[in-house]
Amino acid sequence: MKIHKEVVRVYSFNEDGELLPEEKDTINQLAKMPLDSLDLEAVSVVTNIYRVAQGLRNKMEREVLSKHGLSWTSFSILYDLWIWKSVETKKLAELTAVSKATISNITKTLEKKELVYRKSDSRDRRITYVSITDQGKLVMEELYPQFHRGEVDIVSSLSENEQKNVSELLRRVIRENQF
Template sequence: MERSHQHQQLRKEEHDTLSKLKQMPVESLNLEAISIATNLYRSAQRLRVKMETEVLSTYNLSWTAFSILYDLWVWGALETRKIAELSGISTATASNVIKTLEKKSFCRKSIDTRDRRLVFVSITDSGKQAIEELYPEFHKGETELIAGMTKDEQKILTGLLRKVADNLHTT
């Protein structure tokens, strides 16, 4: 019941927002683009808050710290710039988050012996233990995200989100 009320409230907010924007002096306003961007943003923010509150708080990790730890777990040692790219953050932000993960003993840095400008980061045993404890709960949140969608709807949404990501990709 509460979920339905929240859903109706969001639709009303979306309708009210679009109505307000129609009054703005903007030529060729694409209301669908606004609606899609707004819904993507709200969904992403809700997912992030849910995961940080319900799952990642166990280890006092931010979404970004978890993302980096996850990438190290999946891919092994990575260069700092690659970590930043995978996480969609600047190298400066990646470096700061890596420092935090290092303080927790979840990762370690090493300098490339051939090119001392390159810094590689690898997950530690403590980091593996943390991610392996967190990931099952994190994955529950991922599955809750798609609850009520058919497999076909999930595939369609995945394809559409990939198109959105491709549109945002900068080189």
Template structure:
């Protein structure tokens, strides 16, 4: 591909989205999640369970954008920590639900305020209006690409 045919604005946007996403993930894992032995994905799963209480593994895979096999491995680890438990649907044994435990809820109630503080820090150089604009634009990219 000839260099003069590159869409540099598109390259810049995608590269910057990637760098922000990686930076956010690394910062949160290092400064917040590591104290509880959680990865970004395990926190994302626990967060979804905290919000919804019980979620089918297939839906968890969609929400966190990982494979069902990854969900299975991470939920096994979260089960060992007693943050959740898995239960097979009695009507259809192919369906498994993951449910947060009281211990999982306690961890999230302790962890989320620290996590939210990190979210605020990451965008602190932007005005509220800029934050709304960035959010709106990113939602449009997500929607149009069905992410």
């Protein structure tokens, strides 16, 4: 079963979050960017966010989702179906923000595992509803508490205030960028 890894780092950083001399040199000389034109703080923020996000995904897939052979995306689709019971394919694509084609493929896989089933609308035959099965519910009831424990775990080195702080700042980034 496939466990998606993909912790792709762009920069090579040392432990203190500093660019290596080789990186500075290349950027400086080849891209003709003087070092004082580089916003190292922005580089650092962006890189750290990305690294945490991928670490998070890896940890969850490895420690929780792999038990039922689910990828992060499969899990998030199953989560949506758990919450909303029955959702049109189109709506599901919007909720999870992946393409219709991907939804089509993933629900097909989930259907093979008998965690969801599909049924087309009797009035408008273009529409297909995807629903969670009882077995799918059981899986979510087992996995969700573990998933949540993982979330708590990951940020446990931050105090409650620090967590609030990070959340608020990130929410601002999300809002400003319309992510």
